[in-house]
Amino acid sequence: MKKILVATEKPFAKAAIDQIAPVVKEAGYELALLEKYTDKAQLLDAVKDAHALIVRSDKVTREVVEAASELKIVVRAGAGYDNLDLEACTEKGIVAMNTPGQNSNAVAELVLGMMVFMARNGYNGTAGTELRGKKIGIHAYGNVGHYVAEIAKGFGMEIYAFDPFVAKEKIEAAGIKPLDTVEELYSTCDYVSLHIPANDKTKQSINYDLLNKMPKGGALVNTARKEVIHEEELLKLMADRPDFTYISDIAPDCKADFEANFEGRFFFTPKKMGAQTAEANINAGVAAAKQIIGFFESGDETFRVNK
Structure with a gap:
């Protein structure tokens, strides 16, 4: 047996x-x-x-x-x-x-849930912002990205995606605007939802130059892996861009620096909770x-x- x-x-x-x-x-x-x-x-x-x-x-x-x-x-x-x-x-x-x-739908619901939480300033009693009309970019249009897009449609968001491994026709068929480069995704979108795997090509690939292309008030939502973030450069960006927000399903190694310097501009789940x-x-x-x-x-x- x-x-x-x-x-x-x-x-x-x-x-x-x-x-x-x-x-x-x-x-x-x-x-x-x-x-x-x-x-x-x-x-x-x-x-x-x-x-x-x-x-x-x-x-x-x-x-x-x-x-x-x-x-x-x-x-x-x-x-x-x-x-x-x-x-x-x-x-x-x-x-x-x-x-x-x-677990794709579970992760996708967490993405939008964390976005709402941060857009409303953690429900601290102050006026926040709405998701309707905002642009969300999906970095890697796989199973989770698909569900993120479906839920974002319900919020009335404009949805963009970049994934060199997925045919543009498939993305367009889902009512999403495909973009040609990762730089275009980040420079276009108010929110970017990150779903890339952690491998030799992607580790620390989300860096200062890429994130700094995001519009004023930009927010990165990471339900992928912390290893894909260049944490030293992320800290530099947070210092240089008081408007920027980082939302993650796993706390970075530099969590203490966030807590000491960027109150109200980040949210980390206590453990990886996507699934x-x-x-x-x-x-x-x-x-x-x-x-x-x-x-x-x-x-x-x-x-x-x-x-």
């Missing part, structure tokens, strides 16, 4: 496990849970006899991969997968997957289990992210 290990330092909601369990059982597989573990040694021991592994933000390092002698597939329940050592997985013949789209809804929690977990079963039963590698 194949064993699927769900290893989550921050566990899935009980409702998610309650839906994952019958999916696994019906397929004739064993489900094992390692929740709220406090030491990497616990993960290394638990993964030894697992044929499949489901994680959330847990790091699947080379050490974990080497300890998992039976492992054939690991699935990150979520869109980002920079917590997986893809090279180590490939070397051991392990398929690595993510579950794209399962922290009951619905997204269930969707991603169940999708991960079904992808594992599909892989073992029919060789389906649709969402494979390593070579």
Whole structure:
């Protein structure tokens, strides 16, 4: 019997496990849970006899991969997968997957929710601004970007997008104005919603020169990764542009500098919360289990992210 290990330092909601369990059982597989573990040694021991592994933000390092002698597939329940050592997985013949789209609406709702919160000055009793008529730019038009655009339409915003990997026709078909360059996106839009992955090309790519192109009162909304921000240059921009606002789903390493110098011009969630809804929690977990079963039963590698 194949064993699927769900290893989550921050566990899935009980409702998610309650839906994952019958999916696994019906397929004739064993489900094992390692929740709220406090030491990497616990993960290394638990993964030894697992044929499949489901994680959330847990790091699947080379050490974990080497300890998992039976492992054939690991699935990150979520869109980002920079917590997986893809090279180590490939070397051991392990398929690595993510579950794209399962938490996209949750992240998109957070984007607009944080925008409203900041536009209304954190509901501090003073007059704020409205989103209607403002221009929002979507930097990377993937699953989350699609939902951000759909919700922004309801607010009456003008929507633009830049994504060199998505055909302009697809963006236009959604009623969005595609732009040719990232510089044009930032210089056009009052808000930019950031959805690029963190990789060698994108890390620290959101820098002073790019952000300084934004109009007066510009705001950057980051629900991607903190690594894509050039934090030293962001601090310089915040100092040079008293009108600029930074909103993020994960606090930067320079959080203390923001707290000391830019009160009222930033908002950071206490932890990464984009996928922290009951619905997204269930969707991603169940999708991960079904992808594992599909892989073992029919060789389906649709969402494979390593070579």
